[in-house]
Each structure stands twice: as structure tokens, then as C-alpha cells.
Amino acid sequence: MGKKSKREVMFERMKEKKKEVRIVRRIVFIIALVLLIVIGIAGFRTYSYISNALDPVDPDSEKIITVEVPIGSNLDSISALLEENKVIEDARVYKYYVKFKNESEFQAGTYDLLPSMTLDEITESLKSGKVYREPLYTINVPEGITLVEIAENVIAKNTDYTAEEFLEKVNNPEYVAELMVKYPELLTDEILAEDVKFPLEGYLFPATYPIFDEDPSLTVLIEQMLNTTQANVLQYQSVLEELEKSPHWLVTFASLLEEEATAQSDRETIASVFYNRLADEMPLQTDPTVIYAMGKHKERLFNKDYEYEDPYSTYQNKGLPPGPIANAGLSSIQAVLDPADTQYFYFLADKEGINHFAKTYDEHLKNRDKYIGQ
Secondary structure, three states: OOOOOHHHHHHHHHHHHHHHHHHHHHHHHHHHHHHHHHHHHHHHHHHHHHHHHHOOOOOOOOOOEEEEEOOOOOHHHHHHHHHHOOOOOOHHHHHHHHHHOOOOOOOOEEEEEOOOOOHHHHHHHHHHOOOOOOOOEEEEOOOOOOHHHHHHHHHHHHOOOOHHHHHHHHOOHHHHHHHHHHOOOOOOHHHHOOOOOOOOOOOOOOOEEEEOOOOOOHHHHHHHHHHHHHHHHHHHHHHHHHHOOOHHHHHHHHHHHHHHOOOHHHHHHHHHHHHHHHHOOOOOOOHHHHHHHHOOOOOOOOOOHHHOOOOOOOOOOOOOOOOOOOOOOHHHHHHHHOOOOOOOOEEEEOOOOOEEEEOOHHHHHHHHHHHOOO
16 A cells, blocks of 8 residues: 555644544533532432421421420530431421521420421421410319329320320339330339339329321320429439438329319418428328228218328328329429428318317317317
8 A cells, every 4th residue: 555645644634623522521421410410419319318307307297206305405405416416307407497597595494395297387486485286176184183193184185095004004014114214314213113003193194285197196195294203303303402302292292282282372271281290290080091002082981081092192191292282383383392391280161171280289179179170
């Protein structure tokens, strides 16, 4: 073959360059396509993540999560606290959502929140200082009633559960053990003492409870009450530590006041009577403990009833009973911790339910003759 002409060489080079350009264009196209796909996937994932973070964590959840927002908390710490307690999906998304909506002035406090709450409901709760959610209905647990009465008059009448199902649940050893793990500071080993009739007696706080599900589980109902008890009792933990007393001691003492008192001032004065008797190692001799020990309601006790032997009878035993005899309200709890300063050792209620106090047994007998007859 002869030597290629300059023209032929030039055309060959042009062909090579065109080929290189086509390859480069193809590579650039592939790279651009890959980048677009990656950006698209990343964008979709980001969109999906943010969209998911804006929705409730679990729309069907009935689980109540108690969140304590300390005084002085800012939006960053509150957002992190909500994510830590699994009330929201992502603290950053919630923080930017709140800023976008120009929300502020959150209040410190204890909140019973649900994973099924929307971000707006959570925000309104934190702004108002209470759970902002419209309940389907409410259940009222009165003060001064027993676990059996809660089963019969509250649960059986307001839910689809029977009293027997409720009592079986609250007395199930495995479930009680689970609760003790969940509420270690409130539910101590004292609730399992040999003479305690029902472990959770006195621990289901009297209050009006919002119900957000048409068919709430017994677990939700029970733990909603326990959460309220914990909030009301453990706020005095430092006081109890100074007194070297336990929450069980407090709810037991308070239950006696709840059953005996007819007015707020009575609670504080009756508390002083019990303190005076305890200090002098006198039996408390309070009738409601005998009624509870006997396990049946009685309008009036007779002499033979006071001889009924049971660990709960404060006529047969000195000191407090083994456990609460009813659920006590906050006023009774406060009266235990801030009793009146008196020298009274006796009291009785007249036919109108008004209590009369005495320092000596002779004064007490005079009150008996005057107000209820011999």
C-alpha cells in the first residue's frame, strides 16, 4: 500500500474525534441520567421521610406516654424529649414544623400523650398545659372507692369489660410485675406484702379520664390511672425522702383520711389525730378499716365487729393497715404531708356526718353522748 495522503489522514482523525465525542456524550448522558435517578430517589426518600415524620407515629396506638417537660425547656430540648419518648418521629422535622407555623410559649408540666396524636394536637397540648384532644367519652373514678367498687361501678358500667375481667387483670401476678418495672418508684415491693389484699388497691387515682378509643384495652385504662397517681404522688418524693417514708405509706395513710373526712379541714385535723396516736403507740381505731377487713359494706358497726381479727383492722392492730383501703384524692394526700397541729386523740361523726374532736377520752365520751347518744 502506498503512503496515505494528508487528506486521508485528516479524515481519519476527524472520524476518530467524532467517535470520541459520541463516546463522551454517551458517558455524560449516562452520568447525568444516573445523577437524576439518584437525586430523584434521594428526593423521594426525603419527601417520604418528612411526610412520614409529619404524620402520627402510630395512628391506631392507645398507649399513653407520660412526658415530663422541665421548667426552662426550649424548643430544641422539647423536640428531642418528644422523639426520645417516641411521641414524634423526628425532632428536627417537628422543630422546623413548629417554627414554620410560628408556634411558641410551650408550658412545662407532665403530659399524658399518645403516639396517635397529630403534631398540631401535641403542639396545642404543650401550649395550653393540658392534653389537647377531643375524647370520645370520659370515665369518672370517684374519690374514696375501693378496687372492687371501681370494677363494679366504673369499669363494668362504662366499658365492655366485666368487673371480673378487670379484677383478674389488676390482680394478675405477671401483669403486676410488669407494672412494677414500669413504675419502679411508685409500685414498690410493699404492694406484694403477705397481708396486702390487692396489690393495686389505692393506686388507681380518682379523676375524670378522657377516652380516645371506642374500645380501649384494660391496660390503657389501668395505666392511665396509674400515670395520674404517679404524677400526684411522686411530686412529693423529696418530702417523703425527708420523712423517710414510701409512696405506699403515703397512699395508705391518705386512704384513711379519704374514708373518714367530710370536709377539707377535717382531713388535716384527722391526720393530726392519727399522727398523735401513732406517736403514742395507740391503735388508730378507725371504723373504715374494719369494714374493709370484713369485705362488705356496713352502715353501722357493732361491738362484735370491732373484735374481727384481720391485719387491716386498726382496732386489733397498731399502726397503719398493710395497704390502702380506698383510692385517695390529692387533698387527702396533701393533708398527710401537712396536718393540723392539734392535741386531739379522738373524733367521732354525728348523725349529720360532722366530725367532733376531743383531747381526752372523757371529752370523747361527752361528745358521744351529746351527738350520737349512748
